[in-house]
Amino acid sequence: MQTFSGRGTPQLKGVIFAVEGNRAARRTAQEIARALGGVPVTIRSNSKPAYHAAGTLVAGHGLALVEAAAQTLRALGFSKPRAQQALLPLIRQMLDNYERLGPQAAWTGPISRGDFSTVAKHGHALRRYPREFKDSYTALSLLAARVLSKKPAATRQNPEFGMECG
Numbered sequence: 001m002q003t004f005s006g007r008g009t010p011q012l013k014g015v016i017f018a019v020e021g022n023r024a025a026r027r028t029a030q031e032i033a034r035a036l037g038g039v040p041v042t043i044r045s046n047s048k049p050a051y052h053a054a055g056t057l058v059a060g061h062g063l064a065l066v067e068a069a070a071q072t073l074r075a076l077g078f079s080k081p082r083a084q085q086a087l088l089p090l091i092r093q094m095l096d097n098y099e100r101l102g103p104q105a106a107w108t109g110p111i112s113r114g115d116f117s118t119v120a121k122h123g124h125a126l127r128r129y130p131r132e133f134k135d136s137y138t139a140l141s142l143l144a145a146r147v148l149s150k151k152p153a154a155t156r157q158n159p160e161f162g163m164e165c166g
Contacts, residue, residue: 001051003059013037020045065140066091068133075129107148111141111155 002015017033017040019026026042033040043051066087073083097106110118119141126134145155 001055003055014039016041018043018048018051020048065136068136072126072129072133103148104150107144109144111144112148114155 001018002010002012004010015036015038017029017036017038019029019033019040020043021029030040030042069087070078070080070083073086074080078086094106094108100106110116110122122137123134126137142156146152149155
């Protein structure tokens with residue numbers, strides 16, 4: 001699982017290679033993955049779309065989140081380099097914390113603290129931006145509550161959550 005932008009060659013050492021197919025095909029694919037420095041992991045053929053969707057959530061959609069945040073900062077008067085300077089340390093620290101501490105311990109932000117009035121303020125502020133900005137914030141708030149909260153249903157149903165939580 002690696003991103004290929006067409007610009008440069010990505011590092012493959014330690015990268016997961018999903019392999020599937022009949023026994024002979026899997027064996028060959030595993031040999032190729034190991035020769036490239038990768039780690040082969042066998043998946044069922046019918047699992048490929050979900051496997052690919054997981055990668056797209058991180059690489060494709062993650063990049064869209066970063067760019068939406070950068071555009072928000074630029075609309076506030078940040079230059080492009082300053083917006084990147086503001087966001088990149090956050091991203092790097094979040095990933096480092098995720099790797100070192102795990103998802104729940106690495107989780108920060110108003111929902112992790114139960115500060116739902118701030119979530120509502122964020123949603124209100126994002127109304128000045130393209131609809132997808134607020135819609136994404138809402139969807140990601142609900143997703144965070146589901147996958148990171150110790151009590152996801154209680155978090156999503158909190159009346160202060162500030163958004164429709166159907």
